[in-house]
Each structure stands twice: as structure tokens, then as C-alpha cells.
Amino acid sequence: MLAIELQVPPFPLLTTVGYVLWPSGVTHAERQFDVFDLIICTKGTLYMAENDIEYKIEQGMMLILEPGKTHSGYRPTENETEVYWIHFQYPSSSQPKLIEKQSWQQPLLETTNQDTVPHPAMISIPKFAAIDLRIIVPMLTEMLKVHSVLTPSRSFDLHILFGQLLVQLQNGMITGSSQARSHLIGEKVASYLASRLESPFDSEQMELELHYHFDYLSRCLKQYSGMSPLQYRHQLQIERAKRLLTHSELPLVKIGEQCGFNDYNYFIRLFKRQTSFTPGEYRRRYQAYL
Secondary structure, three states, X not given: OEEEEEEEOOOOEEEEEEEEEEOOOOOOOOEEOOOEEEEEEEXXXXXXXXXXXXXEEEXXXXXXXXOOOXXXXXXXXXXXXXXXXXXXXXXXXXXXXXXXXXXXXXXXXOOOOOOOOOOOEEEEEEOEEEOOHHHHHHHHHHHHHHHHOOOHHHHHHHHHHHHHHHHHHHHHHHHOOOXXXXXXXXXXXXXXXXXXXXXXXXXXXXXXXXXXXXHHHHHHHHXXXXXXXXXXXXXXXXXXXXXXXXXXXXXXXXXXXXXXXXXXXXXXXXXXXXXXXXXHHHXXXXXXXX
């Protein structure tokens, strides 16, 4: 599916949200904007063209018109047609990419609790797709309500609602993709591993609790994160160890145990392999207090 991929920060900024109920026989005017125009049809059919590419936006569908392109109606509405729209900007010299979205992999980012630079993030929203109006319409209604009495504080609220809408549109793409099942199971495996770091790694227990063969669970996690279950667990263990080393006075052996390492020497070797420091060296370098 074609998707518009937005790297954040910067965050897309909403400029307006609107609603209209058109009678039959209305043709959308021709115009060109320097903003994105997200159109959602909740009743009837809207016929729109963008740079001569025609889109039939039926009930339960959305289209994003891109800045700098000419868009217009190419035929009149045939029935009463209900439409919501949102205009938004992407304040960056690096414009969003229009791509054929094929992968929803979610690799773990390396973090510390001393980070001072935002971590890269990405959100992808469909160019032209069917959506779940049962979820989307209440969100649009709330956005219109906030927009109708706009103040500086409510403007911030509106941007938060807009961000939630974008996340929902992305989630709809994931659940409608061919990877939906493996993505969901990959998320479950990742959550399972994160909740059991102190316990020994047990593939048979994982099979029993998640109700799938371990090989299938491994493939789903690999597609989801790019890592095997053991690799994913190790990265989570090391991240927990980093936090304990910098913000606790626990002995190194105790930190290893709380991160699921019964073998202290193995904890040292793995920690150094992933960070280039021993646990003691890392604590001396990054400890938050003396």
C-alpha cells in the first residue's frame, strides 16, 4: 500500500479541521495548497483528482492530497456526500516520502536515562485507503469540538488529538496488511520477554503460554524486531542493567541477578560485548550521583 512516511521530530502540525455535507450534483473546486489535505468520506462518494490521477473516495475511505499538487473534482457527487478534512503541515526541509510500505519492523533503539537528544521516530499513514469509521469519526468529532472554541491551550490539545488520529491511521494500515498476524504475535513475544527478564529463558514455557511453536514465535519476532528471542532478551537485559548501574547502589552481582543473569561472568562478558564497558566501568562513567 502507498504510504506517506513522516520522520519525527519535527511533528506534523494541524492547521485546520472541517466538515461538510454536500447535496448531489456538487463538484469540488480546483485548487493547489502548500499543505497536506487529509480527506475522509463518511457518506456518499467524492470524486477527486490529483495531478490528473483520479480517486473515487467512497464511504469509509480516506485520501491524502499532497502539497504543491493540483487537485480538483472530476465529476459531481451523485448522492448526498459527507466529508471531513484536515489540513496539516510538515515543518521540515526534508519532506515526507511517498513509498510502497512493505515492512513494519520495529527494532529496539539504544537508550539511556541520561539521553539529551530525541530518538528517531517514524509514522506512516496511507495515501488512499479504507478506514474504520467506528474509530475515526468519534476522534474527528472531538477535534471539531475543540477547534470550534480554540485557545492557545486548546490548540495544544488539538495537536495531541491529531497525533492520536495519525497513530490510529497507521494502526489501521498494519492490521490490514499481510503482516498483521505475524506483527501481532511479534508484539506479544516482545512483551512476554520484557515481563520475564529475571526468569531463566525457557522456550518450552514460552510455547505453553503463547500457544504457538517456538520456531513460529521466533520468526514472528524476527519479522517484528529484526532479532531472535534470545537477542531481544539480551538487549532488554543490558538496558535494564544500564539503568540499575547508573541509578542504584546495588552490588554488581545483584544487578546481574535482577537482570536475569545467574552467571556473573557471563553478565560481564555480554555487557562488555554490547557496550564496550564492563559493568563497573559503565557505572563509574555514567553514575548519576557520587
